[in-house]
Amino acid sequence: xxxxxxxxxxxxxxxxxxxxxxxxxxxxxxxxxxxxxxxxxxxxxxxxxxxxxxxxxxxxxxxxxxxxxxxxxxxxxxxxxxxxxxxxxxxxxxxxxxxxxxxxxxxxxxxxxxxxxxxxxxxxxxxxxxxxxxxxxxxxxxxxxxxxxxxxxxxxxxxxxxxxxxxxxxxxxxxxxxxxxxxxxxxxxxxxxxxxxxxxxxxxxxxxxxxxxxxxxxxxxxxxxxxxxxxxxxxxxxxxxxxxxxxxxxxxxxxxxxxxxxxxxxxxxxxxxxxxxxxxxxxxxxxxxxxxxxxxxxxxxxxxxxxxxxxxxxxxxxxxxxxxxxxxxxxxxxx
Ligand code: WQD
Numbered sequence: 001x002x003x004x005x006x007x008x009x010x011x012x013x014x015x016x017x018x019x020x021x022x023x024x025x026x027x028x029x030x031x032x033x034x035x036x037x038x039x040x041x042x043x044x045x046x047x048x049x050x051x052x053x054x055x056x057x058x059x060x061x062x063x064x065x066x067x068x069x070x071x072x073x074x075x076x077x078x079x080x081x082x083x084x085x086x087x088x089x090x091x092x093x094x095x096x097x098x099x100x101x102x103x104x105x106x107x108x109x110x111x112x113x114x115x116x117x118x119x120x121x122x123x124x125x126x127x128x129x130x131x132x133x134x135x136x137x138x139x140x141x142x143x144x145x146x147x148x149x150x151x152x153x154x155x156x157x158x159x160x161x162x163x164x165x166x167x168x169x170x171x172x173x174x175x176x177x178x179x180x181x182x183x184x185x186x187x188x189x190x191x192x193x194x195x196x197x198x199x200x201x202x203x204x205x206x207x208x209x210x211x212x213x214x215x216x217x218x219x220x221x222x223x224x225x226x227x228x229x230x231x232x233x234x235x236x237x238x239x240x241x242x243x244x245x246x247x248x249x250x251x252x253x254x255x256x257x258x259x260x261x262x263x264x265x266x267x268x269x270x271x272x273x274x275x276x277x278x279x280x281x282x283x284x285x286x287x288x289x290x291x292x293x294x295x296x297x298x299x300x301x302x303x304x305x306x307x308x309x310x311x312x313x314x315x316x317x318x319x320x321x322x323x324x325x326x327x328x329x330x331x332x333x334x335x
Pocket of ligand 1: 087199202232271
């Protein structure tokens with residue numbers, strides 16, 4: 001079988017997926033322009049796996065460079081992680097987000113078409129459900145009503161993939177809607193390392209625990225949830241990474257199609273539960289204050305994970321303690 005092209009393979013979810021692919025003995029080609037990642041990640045992937053891969057430092061908007069990758073390698077399938085992902089920044093810079101995320105995906109798909117490579121796994125997000133009518137969220141739930149350009153790029157790319165499949169049903173596409181990926185590889189060598197002040201809960205908690213930031217602001221404690229704070233479906237990034245291997249198995253085995261799966265645990269935890277678990281497991285303090293709600297936030301979001309379980313055999317194995325322990329282990333190694 002040919003090689004697997006991983007765009008954004010030096011990024012948070014991409015790097016963990018590359019580790020799982022290499023551990024399974026797959027041949028991997030990575031493209032990344034380090035727009036939100038570091039070169040050391042590539043060395044650390046090699047340290048963890050003791051395996052090598054081909055790497056190109058290119059921007060996926062550079063069509064000629066992307067074509068060269070397909071020219072030089074026998075690519076069999078593509079997993080597209082590349083993309084901008086900061087919700088707040090996307091509100092400030094919508095055109096950059098649309099150009100990069102959608103433009104990049106279109107160039108990638110056009111190049112795949114040119115080289116007759118038709119297996120594509122796409123990193124989507126639970127954000128495409130907008131404000132869900134009910135939880136748990138199934139894949140049949142209504143999509144749309146995204147509250148920021150980042151989320152809208154995911155929604156539009158999903159639509160582009162649907163249109164592409166309609167035009168040519170020899171494509172084989174898997175759309176994975178991630179819930180809230182957290183944690184890190186247990187080696188502590190790769191993890192999530194956002195530039196600047198983190199927007200997401202887990203990296204914010206680890207930076208407070210490390211004393212880099214003074215305290216966590218909990219955005220609202222008056223939601224209609226178990227303790228008033230927001231509830232999310234946190235999934236360990238290594239579980240999530242393994243979901244991509246199962247998605248590829250599906251594309252390699254079955255008849256062609258366009259498939260959509262939620263990747264979550266099916267369990268919802270509140271912000272306070274997350275903070276308390278983090279403190280207990282790691283024996284560190286996480287000072288916090290209750291702050292006003294954050295605009296665009298919803299009260300509750302968690303997956304019905306049964307479709308991925310039934311059709312892919314996907315099941316998250318790591319619990320909230322594992323996520324908190326591994327997230328902290330990675331942060332400590334960055335100090
Ligand atoms: C989780 C909970 C906050 C920070 C976003 C994107 C989504 C996806 C993941 C990724 C909420 C609360 C957070 C803080 C807090 N995108 N919180 N204080 O908002 O569910 O999802 O990231 O690429 O598309 O929308 O994740 O981690 O930001 O928040 O109280 O400092 O933690 O209100 O309830 P969210 P999050």
